[in-house]
Amino acid sequence: MTTTAPQAPATPVQSEPQLPPTRGQRFTGAAANYIDERTSISGLVKELGRKIFPDHWSFMLGEVALYSFVVILLSGTFLTFFFQASMAEVEYEGSYVPLKGIEMSVAYASSLDISFEVRGGMLMRQVHHWAALLFIASIGLHMLRVFFTGAFRKPREINWVVGFILFILAMGEGFTGYSLPDDLLSGNGLRIIDGMVKGFPVIGTWTSYLLFGGEFPGTDVVGRFYTLHILLLPAILLALIGVHLVLLVVNKHTQFAAPGATNDNVVGVPIMPVFAAKAGGFFFIVFGVLTLIASFFTINPIWNYGPYDPSPVSAGTQPDWYIGFADGALRLVPPGWEFVLFGYTVSMNILAPVAVLGLFIVVVMLYPFFEAWLTGDKREHHIADRPRNNPTRTAIGAAGVTFYAVLWAAASSDLIGTHFRLAIEHVIWGLQALLFIGPVVAFIVTKRVCIGLQKRDREIALHGFESGRIVRLPGGEYIEVHQQLDEYERWKLVAYNDYQPLMLRPNKKGRITLNQRARAVATRWFFEDRIAPVTQSELAAAHAHGDHHGELEGSNPSQGAISH
Amino acid sequence: MANDSDGITGGEAAGTAVEKAAPREVASGVGVVASDRIENPGFPPHRPRVTDEDPKKNYAAERTVSILFYLSIVGSIFAVAAYIAFPIVPGDPGSIRLNNALLGTGITLGLLGIGFGAVHWAKSIMDGHDLVESRHGTRGSDSTRAAAVEVFRLGNKESGFTRRSLLRNSLIGALVVTPIPAIALFRDLAPAEDPVGLLKHTLWDEGVRLARDPEGTPIRAADVTIGSAFHVIPEGLEDSEHPLEEKAKAAVLLMRLNPGDLNELPERADWSYDGIVAYSKICTHVGCPVALYEQQTHHLLCPCHQSQFDVANHAQVIFGPAKRPLPQLPIAVDEEGYLVAQSDFTEPVGPSFWERSL
């Protein structure tokens, strides 16, 4: 690893006078020696201690997820000391008046005791739940950042898949945790899961039976989910977070194009000390913000819901936000999607949404491989794209986000209805239509906006900003003076990769393979209306032109640059 | 390289073009590498911070950071003080709210003080220069790869893994079979009996009285005035072996409509009593309790996925993802005037399952 400072030396070398070591220094030295003689840790410190991390706000989102997870582990451990994962019946004798004397499960009673009898228990419960919501939200935003900047490209495709699995596991953690208090809300959530599982062909009935240890609700599911929630899923999550971070270190972080930042270097701050201080401090900030929210905002008031009972249900029964898209998909199915085939019941009203969601998830997971196949680009990419510079990818992302958002909105169709004075039927119909139209519109609009921004970037790179100052030339001609960019500013606008549609040529055997035809179609769709980055000669020409005529008329700069 | 044999080209440079300074030639696919692209101008001049140039500002920043750290100490002490000074008073939910808010505020202060202090330290006092680290290709060097291949070759040679196919194949076979007992072990997650039979029966039976949920008191037909909705369980539910599981199947909604509004199927003409009808409360979609009864439109709405059933028309689906009508419970009146079931439901209640119609 070579670490150099641009321009000026990074660490000003000061010749400090040689002093005899103080007691503290002697102790530190001895301790370090003791550990290194037994662990060889100095090699690791040497290797990692001055690794460079680029600074950009969007690069912190994964850290938010990591820190939320640590907060979840800490607060969750506290909760396990008080929570009892049993569905045995007890009579509530705690201090919450509206539940006194009510029969409930031990799990629910102990959740109430955590909230009402343990000092700080309410705080920890709320920190835990808010942190869980933030965990998955920040993973989502982190994934969007990675997608829209193309940070999933070689060599990071595998880490995208690892991160994706982490996202799925996080949702699993969330759902199992949501079910543990055994209140009315979580019980109805489980009942929906039971109904969905039963809808699966052949194995559904038995799967539900095995999951619940008999008929729904049974007395086993909370204990089983507890084991998944605090043992199995966290273990896998931790292991995969380890893999995710090791791959991050191996691949090093991407960076945005900037003067001096190239595909072959990383520009930023070293782990020791600046990044360690920032990242360490940021952990405390994330923890602090979560604690602040938990101190003042109720989350999941389980005491309102009462113990699980199969008969009641509350208006506004919804899952936590990250399961919302699945709940919404169930709501959007039109009536009648179920039939009987040779005596067997096929519930398309469950299978269709499950299939759509499964397909959506697989498409997201495999997208990096699709783009790699399409471009045939085997280079490593360490410069993050600005979203506008890959309009088709950005448009695909926007379409996907719209699709997800419509499903998500559908999960609160009843609240949309009551809060916007609409009939729920109209909300559902509207969202059904939007599920198909929305992504298409989002795709077209996003792509046009990206290309428009690219054109503007190109214009500015070539001709500079319009300064608003009008000057009269000696010949009587009026021109507006353009403020040229300096080369550092210009670099950010012109530094991006350019691709063009594949031209079909026969291979050595004189054949055009089907794969090539498919790639030709895909690349044409992807790159046909691209805007190429400004080249040196275009810049020279523009400047020569500008010197002669000013910029009043503009010289249609994009002409000739748009390849079709 | 793979691309050459594919016979593709993405412009004059594609296929052979590499990004500048890449250590080895890599295909760029349809990527265009322009020959006269604008070059990276290199690092701009370093802009020193005010704390670099003004020792007073530097000292002020140092003081701010230490104040933040002291604030953190104050916050943590405050949290412990609040823990002791604002205990939970039994029966007073306000005390929990206060405990939660004050304890949380203290901890928040303790955490944010460290967090903002450390970041401020890093931003304004620690060295402000950007450093550069060079990247190398992710793949191992050719010699490393050759060594790795050699390791595998030796491993193979010394074990005879590919040569001794009998050994290898029998090992693979054994490895494939070993997890099977582990799968079998999970069989006892559920009891031995077949779930399908259980799903097709509920506690309802001939003569079982309809009782109020949750009290379990029987209901007289005369109690059910027009426009009423009663939430119903079978009498004796609490004494059954598995009350929750039975309730999950047997919950019923009892409604009385003006008999003139009721459009009954001919074969179910005697399933109601003077406009009183009883339907399963368990949604035929995924099983939420459907109990949002509108007494004038006679619609039943499921709050989970908005399926709607028309009680006046034998609970057929009028909106939403459910397919089947809610199962109807045939009812009658016994000699004491109480409502009773004529039989169990004539079809399985709740969500669909594979073996439902068998």
Next chain:
Amino acid sequence: MSKKRTAKTGRRSPLATLALLTVGLATTGGAYALFTGTATAETTAVHQQLVDDGEKLFVANCATCHGMDLEGTETGPSLVGVGAASVDFQVGTGRMPLQQQGPQAEEKPVQFTEEQVQALAEYVASIAPGPEIPEEEYLTGKGDAAVGAEIFRINCAMCHNVAGAGGALTEGKYAPALTGTEAVHVYEAMLTGPQNMPVFNDANISPEDKANIITYLKYLEENPSPGGFDLGNLGPVAEGLFIWIFGLGAIVAITVWLTAKSN
């Protein structure tokens, strides 16, 4: 008691307003007697006076839709046998007189004085008997909140939400939020089943249990959530929006500060 709350004119003619005002003023004395001394209130003369006043109000404000003889018309249902409780609920919460046709009658500012509502209720009850306005003893909130909460969850929560935050019904109708609703109106709503709400007569939910439900609702109102602000008790949707907008929003703002170059 001499409140002279002027009724909102709405679509009524000015003449009706004048008549209304006159009636209101005339009623004041009788109503005062009715509310202060039980002995005098029971006298038939005063009662008859109330019924007469109620009839005048009814003719001026309600008969267009409900018919002169309460038998109902195409635009309004029959009021025969709905009882004083129903009138007190519908008029006392401002739902009646209806301002405009819609999915359901909206709660709005009450258009009559208490005495006028009383007179209307007495008049409608005098035509045919029906559910009475509940006794004060059931409305105090001194019942068993735990029993009330359980009955509330089974009978009410599916429409009104477990915390009484309200919820959606079909075709644009909704179950209103119960916060701030007076105990007497909660009781009357259960008893009479206004609009699409089912009837919960005393054989279904006994008066004591209705009092328990009111006790539970009062408990919710008097004891704010021990966890802090309740975000409208709308459940996980509100929580999800909160974490995305304020939680993640705050964190992203901090990351921008954290990675910005210090000046």
